[in-house]
Amino acid sequence: MLSQDDFESLSSGLKEGQPQERVYALRSIIEGPTRDTRLLPQLEALLKDDTPCVVSLPYLFGEVRWLAAHALASERASLGQVTPVQLKAVPRPQEMNSLALLAQQHGIQHRGGVPGMLELFALLRQQGLLPVVDLTLPSH
Numbered sequence: 176m177l178s179q180d181d182f183e184s185l186s187s188g189l190k191e192g193q194p195q196e197r198v199y200a201l202r203s204i205i206e207g208p209t210r211d212t213r214l215l216p217q218l219e220a221l222l223k224d225d226t227p228c229v230v231s232l233p234y235l236f237g238e239v240r241w242l243a244a245h246a247l248a249s250e251r252a253s254l255g256q257v258t259p260v261q262l263k264a265v266p267r268p269q270e271m272n273s274l275a276l277l278a279q280q281h282g283i284q285h286r287g288g289v290p291g292m293l294e295l296f297a298l299l300r301q302q303g304l305l306p307v308v309d310l311t312l313p314s315h
Contacts, residue, residue, distance in 0.1 A: 177211045185209070189217045194226045197239055204246040208253035218247040222262060227296045229289065230268045236296045237268030244312055251314035260312040266305040269296065277304055 177185065188200030201221070204214070221243035230237035240262060248260045269277075274295050278285050281304060285295040299305045 177209050177213075181209075182211060182213055185214065186217060189214070189221065194228045194239055197221065197224070197226075198228050198230075198242060201239070201242040201246040205242065205249050208249045210250075210253045212254060214250060215247070218243055218250060222247065222260070225300075227293045227300075229293075234271050234289070234292070235268045236271070236274060236292055238266060241265060241268060241310070244310055248312035248314050256314050258314055260310075260314065262310040264307045265310050266296075266300050267308050269305065274299065 185200055185203065188196050188203075191197055191200070201218075204218070222240050224239040224243060226239045227236060228239050228242070229235070230241055244260045244262050244265075251258060251260070271292055274292055275285070277283075277299055278295055281299075281302070283295070283298065285291050285298075296305070
């Protein structure tokens with residue numbers, strides 16, 4: 176269980192307005208679950224956060240909720256909870272080249288760099304051009 180200061184710091188990161196701050200906090204939980212039940216409601220709320228983000232390096236673009244699902248599964252497992260985490264019709268994270276290829280195939284112009292790829296991910300998602308999966312992660 177986290178100290179109050181550590182809990183407040185991590186909780187603040189999960190609530191941060193900047194997606195990358197939420198991503199950092201989620202990655203931290205995935206890599207080392209806290210075993211703190213106070214975080215579960217925040218992680219569950221982030222399952223609705225479809226903000227495009229860099230899911231991992233090398234650059235893999237997806238949604239915050241993809242990471243939230245993995246963080247929640249890790250946290251539940253560390254607490255001995257067996258409830259799986261489920262997300263319906265979530266875009267599968269994509270490499271930069273895959274996004275560029277989809278854009279080319281559909282005649283979509285886009286900017287380069289990370290900001291351009293995040294915009295492209297959002298546009299492709301909006302147009303229903305990204306592959307989606309029903310994600311189920313066991314909590315064990």
